[in-house]
Amino acid sequence: MDRKQVILSPEETGRQREYEQKIRALHQGRGRTPLALVDTFGCQQNVADSQHIMGMLRAMGCEFTRDADRADIIVLNTCAIRDHAEKRVFGNLGALTHTKKKNPDQIICLCGCMAQRPEIAEKVRTSYRHVDLVFGPQAMWKFPELLYRVYTRRGRVFSVEDESGTIAEGMPIVREGHTRAWVSIMYGCNNFCSYCIVPYVRGRERSRDMDKIVAEVRELADQGFKEITLLGQNVNSYGKDLEPRHDFADLLRELDKLDGDFLLRFMSSQPKDASFKLFDTMAQSRHVAHQLHLPVQSGCDRVLRAMNRPYDRARYLELINYARKVMPDLVLTSDIIIGFPGETEAEAMETVGLVRQVEFDALFTFIFSPRPGTPAAKMDDPVPRAEKQKWFDTLCATQNDISARLHARYVGKTLRCLVDGETDDARWPLSGRTAGGRLVHLVGDKSALGQYRDIKITDSNTWALFGEMV
Structure with a gap:
């Protein structure tokens, strides 16, 4: 991919800042401050995108x-990974007909991965005529210009062209809170797993320049953020399009040189691009959490080939064994899909066997959901949903037992945790996270919110730890 075409020029991004000021002037002419609602569905990348959308809206x-x-x-930033998420979005869009009827000048925008799919954009065009603006992830950087067209042309605007994607630096941002921050280090995906819609809606892989990422993380550390998560559809493939060539481990090494009391996390990773070099870098770093989310998806080699996942069970185990060797305290999580088209019960139980062998700290588990436009959606899928549910229940019961047992090992230990939230439970009014990302419900002073504290773990269950400040 030609980097000159990928990186937007200062003139192109500067034009969007001019549109923000034009819209701001329109708003000021109306004599009151407009209110915006941004609703986010899906992954952390969507959360990061929504923070940029909010930044642009504030600039307006x-x-x-x-x-x-x-x-x-109103902006709905959508996800196309699961059918359930799409149904929720359409339910919300339907409900907005009532708010639009009360306020005909209300502007309703649909964006994100779901909006990029041609059949979804056409459905909105014909059946949800109260939606004013539809744009995909590749067009997010020009949201001010698109919104200005809605204001001045008084017509509906669609920007969902099939594009390979760009990188826009310097977009304004509204970060929610002052404890955690998301930093996108790359965009798009080249993997084309047979079940996944992401490459079709987010374009090809493109990496941000390392100096831009380092500068952003340095600024966040200087502002006192305690956890900074690096985002990408596949962070392990960072840098393949850069000259001179840098890989993800090189980026982590540069970020680890920064001063400050903060942890670095990252997601998501693809086993095909994970390396011993990456794990060595994590083990030697001051700031990088010993936490790894490495989606395996299946423990059956035949199913992995059908998924177009270019590794096998043996390679995955080799990676995990090495990572645990250099980081004995590693917290390991993964994603698993049960009921992939053509999968048999015996193959699903191979996955359950892998879970028993690896002993993940936690799993994100899914029953296969066909995504129109992907190869897997066209595959023969003879197994009924009820049968897949039985396999899924076996998987979840197996993992729940493992999680409960691993969590019980924390009881009696004192861990450095980031106190990050309040709860509605009077017994455990605060919540936090361990360095490995484990949830802790705890007792302590609210003045500790946003700070690291030593927490003595007094109890545990399948999903969380419980403790008190030392």
């Missing part, structure tokens, strides 16, 4: 609300 003079009836602008 908007403040924010969670009340759709009060909002002048």
Whole structure:
């Protein structure tokens, strides 16, 4: 991919800042501050994108609300990974007909991965005529220009062209809170797993320049953020399009040189691009958490080939064994799909066997959901959903037993945790995270919110730890 075409020029991004000021002037002419609502579905990359959308809206003079009836602008940032998420979005879009009827000047925007799919954009065009603006992830950087067209042309605007994708630096951002931050290090995907829609809606892999990432993380560390998560559809493939060539481990080494009391996390990773060099870098770093989310998806080699996952069970185990060798305290999580088209019960139990062998700390588990436009959606899938549910239940019961047993090992230990939230449970009014990302419900002073504290673990269950501040 030609980097000159990927990196947007300062003139192109600067033009969007001019549109923000034009819209700000329109808002000021109306004599009141407009309210915007941004609703996010899906992954952390969507969360990061929404923070940029909020940044642009604030630059346009908007403040924010969670009340759709009060909002002048509503943005639904959508996910296309699961059918359930799409149904939720269409349910929300249907409900917005009532807010639009009360306030005909309300502007409703649909964006994100779901909006990029041609059949979804056409469905919105014909059946959800109250939606004013539809744009995909590749067009997010020009949101101010698209919104200005909605304001001035008084017509519906669609920007869902099939594009390989770009990188826009310097977009404004509104970060929620002052404890955790998301930093996108790359965009797009080249893997084309047979079940996944992401490469079709987010374009090809393109990496941000290392100096831009380092500068952003340095600024966040200087501002006192305690956890910074590096994002990409496959962070392990970072740098393949850069000249001179840098890989993800090189980036981590540079970031680890920064001063500050903060942890670096990253997601998501592809086993085909994971390396011993990466694990050595993690083990030697001051800032990088000993936490690894490495999606295996299946423990059956035949199913992995059908998924177009270019590794096998033996290679995955080799990676895990090495990572645990250099990081004995590693917290390991993964993704698994049960019921892939053509999968048999015996093959599903191979996956359960892998889970028993590896002993993940936690899993994100899914029953296969066909995504229109992907090869897997066209595969013969004779096994009924009820049968897949039985396999899924066996998988979940197996993992729950493992998680409960691994969590019980923390009891009696004192761990350095980031206290990051309040709960509705009077017994455990605060929550935090261990360095390995394990959830802790705890007792302590609210003044510790946003800070690291030593927590003595007093109890545990399948999903969480419980403790008190030392």
